[in-house]
Amino acid sequence: MEVSPSGAGSARVVGAACALAATTAALWAFSLLQAPWTSLGWVALVPWLASVDQVRTSRGALVLGGVLSATFTAVVFSWFPRALHSYSGAPVWLCWTMLLLTAPVFQLQFPVTALARHLARRAVGTKVAWLPPVASVLVFVGVEWLAPKPFADTLGQGLVYSERLRQGADLAGAPGLTLALLLVNECLLAAVVAFRTRGSVLALRRLVAAAGIVSALVGYGAVRLHEVRAATRAEPLLVVGAVQANITNYEKLKAERGAYEVVRLVLDTHYALSDGLLREAPLDVLVWPETVYPTPFGVPKSEAGAELDAEISGYVSARAVPLIFGSYDVEGGREFNAAMFLSPSAREGGAPERAVYRKSKLFPLTEWVPEALDSEHLRAWLPWTGRWSPGPGPRTVVLRRGDGRLLRVAPLICYDSIFPSYVAEEVRQDADLLLTLSNDSWFSGTRGPGLHLTHAIFRSIETRRPQVRVTNSGVSALIDASGGILTDIGDDQRGTRVMRVPSATVRPSLALQWGNWLGPVALLLAVLLLGGAALGGRGTRL
Template sequence: MKLGRLEPSPGRHLADALVAVALTTLALWAFSSLVSPWTALGWVALTFWLAAVDRARSSKEALALGAGLSVTFSATVFQWFPAALQGYSGAPLWLCWGAMLLLAPVFQLQFVLTALARHLARRAVGERAAWLPAVTSMLVYVGVEWLAPKLFSDTLGQGFVSSERLRQFGDVAGAAGLTLALLAVNECLLGAVRVFRARGVARALRPLGAAGVLLVGLTGYGALRLSQVRAATDAAPALVVGAVQANITNYEKLKAEMGAYEVVRTVLDTHYALSDALLREAPLDVLVWPETVYPTPFGAPKSEAGAELDAEIAGYVAARNVPLVFGSYDVEDGHEFNAAMFLAPAAREGGAPERTVYRKSKLFPLTEWVPESIDSPSLREWLPWTGRWTPGPGPRTLPLRRRDGRVLKVAPLICYDTVFPSYVAEQARQGADLLLTLSNDSWFTGSPGPRLHLTHAIFRSIETRRPQVRVTNSGVSALIDASGEVLSEIGDAQRGTQVMRVPAAPGLSTLALAWGHWLGPVALVCAVALLGGAVLGARGSRR
């Protein structure tokens, strides 16, 4: 008499699922610290959860496992966000936590749909094509991350940002390519455990060998590209930038205490003093101040005092004979824009400084911009902190003249612009020699938020193989080279200045530059084709 495998009791089954979610959550939390050796946990973190999904007895159970991991992942990896949201909106902390956890399955939808797709694929093919659920899962995960809204555009592949060699694969498929590699290694290790239990050590060596080949390939590619970037980078600086991080934050609170004019007066005087110190330290091609450092329209003053301050900034540029890039507002036809002002000394003596403007295009939802489809007086009354800016026209480059007269093309980026790979790639394709980012990260000071934003910036430099100057009001300001190495930085919640000697772009072509964020849509199409084919094939077999 042959006995079948006994199914665990419902209580034991539930306990196993909860333990699996907890282990994956703990491993991903450690992985997200970006500290070695914990980053190595990324290669095994998902195996516990994937095994639990494979044991799911229904689609509802698979969905619950996906939703559960999305909640626990958000609660641990983004545990800093509710406090930041409270500081910005003034809402109770419990409400901020509740909103984040309630919306976690939406903003981490990849866990939910991956679990469902994996379950459906296993049910369709059974043991006939054991590879299909794994491949489908990987493709759905990457494809959904591209398609679905994520406030911070986070992906697991960003966890390898501190690995000098692994991160170079970003010039092929961005951080999403590393996410796909991480998922593949997890699948190989889970497969090896299963094969070992069923067929012994010899068969288990195959998936282990596949994981090893993938890791060796990534490392080898990274070493090759790293050597090419360094060999192609000129030792002489392409630009000498003076970066100012004054660490003056929470303008609204200061305004209530000091008055609007005194706040602007203090901000400008502080930046003048820090900039003068930089100019005494080294001859500069350009001074850079952060996003919205001048919190009023420049060039379209709202008052006589505003006109005087505008003239003062222009006079500073003329007197020091150095270009200045700074964050301000721009106004046109009743619309207000978050803008970067490029103010250059006049070409002829006695003339007014020349001004060009970049308008931020990627505005953070609600806090900076509200879609017209949901905007209303009642929404504004309910959420008084919602923004009123208008999105800019899109990617563009601006000229910047060096002291020696040579003109460089700069790709200006403001804060949230940097999290969109295709947007930055388009600027690079327009001939940009340098990425120049202005940001205000003060709402996340003291949390992992500024480092997450810096991680996005690093991957944009790798994808485009362009150096980047990043200047923020409170950190982290940084000089990043084309390999993603942070050559210098001013840390979070610090006041400081730096002379940044920007290396030249190595002039290397990349797939990520040519195609932008290509992996996500390709993965999604392939996943739909695989899963659809498997499900239709299973229905045909049953008939």
């Protein structure tokens, strides 16, 4: 990347720019999650990696990595500035500026990988040709685990709609698929280099290695897919009525109609849609989305609020069906984003039994501000910052079916679902089912709901548990233990679904037992390799 007055220096700059453009374009196409573009994930990084191998200084490597962070963010997350503008009211240009300035932080794997690759190559030269690419792969995966990522994105998520390839996620989650993608990219780059310098035989070996990685992943996926299908029973685990009313932008509606009228509209709509489901089929439970009841339930702030609480409880008792819905919970002056579980009383005429799950993983700033940053000045500057408190952590809730059978549910609210270890911890508490409530309405019309659904699919694969996902405006879905979407309600649509949750007992996965284990292991190995290379290089010079 170093600018030089010579023609060779200019050629390197042009070559680096072309490599960045090619890799960025390929990653953008890969992120569309549509065949045949998803096949580009196996080759997308080759131009950029080849360019990194040509840089002469650490600064040049960092620049190549930093620029790819920015271009990758700009094309893959181009929807986010518009969503942030819609939510906060901040100017679009400011939202874009914030996105691009933070790109090297939130996509730190690119600059750190480029630097590690350059340093490894400088330390060992051509004596240990395998070390720079192996170190690059390990650093990439390790840094993604270590560095902050608001959307927890990783390249392996691009394989989500490949039925066989995605099954490999039960070993090490989506990062395991990222590892496979990176290794294949390295093998293909090594094949190109070998063909140019050392002949076609060595290049063919590199191509065979790449094909072997893909074949192993496909073979493993076929075996696990067969196991899941063979273990699936005919009788459903649970019959769920899911309601997606597509009522959005509560704040705007409140300004136009008043707070009470908005809550009245929301409840009446959900009652009507739920009654339609109850006429359609016998249900074990009704599920409404996150924050559908936008006020504390059970701790009313007014007489009108108490009446609405009683009305919801009365609905559960009259219909004799459990109801799960998103609301707020209050304790000790703190407010929580919560999921309410209401079940008809076992005593005739008794009040419904209630259980509560409190969301633990809150989105920074919009839902929660760390105490170290919180101040009146910050809230005056960013009036849309949230005031919720995080819940106590992973827990399960017992749900009683209509036939009296008890099921243990792993509840998740929105952002909870993007943390693999959190979900695995809930499932290890003997959960039979993942139940996700979400409100993705401020992402509606963008690629945000699809990304959130991708996370949900991987959580089901990693834990080998079916999942009911109910959202305010989409995408609501029933996901089986293989990650297959059995039924869904699309983005920005109103609809209901009777979801017959499949029951399958599949042998436990490594991702369930160990959680998000690959990242720290990869980082440790990378440090050991790079440290050994640095010491070896110093010893040679001495």
